[in-house]
Amino acid sequence: MTANALDPRPGRRITITDVARAAGVSVATVSKVINGRDGIADATSKRVLGIVRELGYESSLVATSMRRRRTQVVGVLVAEFEPFAVQLLRGVSTALQGTEYDILAYAGSVSAGEHIGWERRSLSRLGGTLIDGAIIVTPTVTLPESGVPVVAIDPHTGPVGPATVDTDNLGGARAATEHLIALGHRRIGHLRGRADLESAQLRERGYREALESAGLPYDPVLVADGGYRTADSTAAAAALLDLAVPPTAIFAANDLSAIEAMRVASERGMRIPDDLSVVGFDDIPEAVSCTPALTTVRQSLHEMGAAAVHMLLGIFDGRPAEHIRLPAELVVRGSTAGAAGAPGR
């Protein structure tokens, strides 16, 4: 069997040109057929569609988006696919179900040397062409007016600038700390989140406010930088637990560092919750699967994702950007118990 006009060149994707040649029409005609433009003879249309099916042609998102205005794709820009981001992604995915939009999630800091500014970079690289709008997860810098509709989730700056969706971090942190206080803990440590995130600052503030309200002193020695990744938390947790008088409870700014704190404590022979109570923040899936299950502050990532989607679609429709704040809820599980010698109330 020898190659004929119908055979696309091997090892290459099939382009609109291949279809045009096979159908014996111009590229423009194929384009019109595919996009349902009218002014095409019925016979031509049928023939072209036949070839399209036969060749398995599918238009290139890249080429199409270069030429057209809209792509029907919303972008979810993240620094990395960690639990927080992927959970959000699930919410976005469900909320977008049944709409005309596809989802393109992009982690663009992987190869970038600079960790700061990934969102600006990703947005510039994708915006205006590939995606019609973006949901940016935990941006670390203020986003420039780029002309691309944008919703920021849990932005480091708090509710300023473009549309934002975040959680009541302050209230959640207070609730977490008050829970520990109610259990009789008096020496409560805090594993601080990334200093450049407003959410982390608010969580620390909630911790301090709760202590203050209860008349407990704030001791800087009991606060350590947990960062936001497991590795960063190890040293911080160790620092807290290796104190001459270690805390009897720890409130961590996120679940990942809370879980790491539990691990570090176990390494030292401490038992959770008998020797140490731990509370996290986020309620990622691991929070319930770890042992013991983690008491934490739940922010409904699913709802945040959905809220972001609705706002973005609204912006597409010309409605104004808003700042939405969702409630946080304390979920008590097995990692917290009354302080030794103080049976709580």
Added chain:
Amino acid sequence: MTANALDPRPGRRITITDVARAAGVSVATVSKVINGRDGIADATSKRVLGIVRELGYESSLVATSMRRRRTQVVGVLVAEFEPFAVQLLRGVSTALQGTEYDILAYAGSVSAGEHIGWERRSLSRLGGTLIDGAIIVTPTVTLPESGVPVVAIDPHTGPVGPATVDTDNLGGARAATEHLIALGHRRIGHLRGRADLESAQLRERGYREALESAGLPYDPVLVADGGYRTADSTAAAAALLDLAVPPTAIFAANDLSAIEAMRVASERGMRIPDDLSVVGFDDIPEAVSCTPALTTVRQSLHEMGAAAVHMLLGIFDGRPAEHIRLPAELVVRGSTAGAAGAPGR
């Protein structure tokens, strides 16, 4: 202040043309500077770089990928961002950490009318241009040779065709069934998965092999079609439990139907694990959060993602495609116990 040559047109992304105009050089020169090609005067280079920074220019992924061969982006193609896919994504993300690759995850079936064939469509739309290679999560059809390096995770056809990564479904199912046998169960039911999935067939085979090895008879009456959705499982579970002599234990082909079986059993006043032991497969987050926690067979999604990444990078380097099978591990939780009147061993 009036607009000058330095001002990009408002509301539009900044293009290489804007930079070229502002720097007073040609577009080609800017391109060379940005891509570090040599043969550019040091002074020119510095000036252009300055403008780039000043304007906040970032090259468009779309335009670049149209012209260039490689994009340094690996695609993860999914039908939808559900728990399984998202967990895999995390594995892929960690494995790609520190490499030169960015990750682009695409859910392209959202808007597509047809659910079947999403992977072919997504691959055609992105492959060859936007992404250098793809990891396809749970493809439902056999993928055509597209010229794009591809690794399929948990393909419905089993390890044939392109590179694949999957779990030891047979071994896992055997382990699950043997666990029930060891507990003293003799009348063990099976909730079968979707018949068109190779993984489901293997899980049933594992069940039968385990029975056989233990010298137990295979009774077709004890096997029902659980499908892959909760609703499908309801009737199947009911059929099993309403038998004149119901099974004392059930091995379900996935966690979702196992959990449904527990629910149906409770409806009938049976208690888990006292009156009925249940084992699932997958170890989804719900498996640990349901009551009682589900004994199940865990497949490490994280490891599967990482394995897929390594294989894909290997294919980029010209190494041959393989079929990798990861072990499955039985996780014993609260939903299984010794059969009544037979205390196991």
Added chain:
DNA sequence: CTGAAAGCGCTAACAC
């Protein structure tokens, strides 16, 4: 009804 031509933003030959 259909096709030729222009151009989206960018890179790679090839000239100058």
Added chain:
DNA sequence: GTGTTAGCGCTTTCAG
């Protein structure tokens, strides 16, 4: 060293 030219695959006027 730098600019000119030609496209990547596609859509969109605008002529025929």
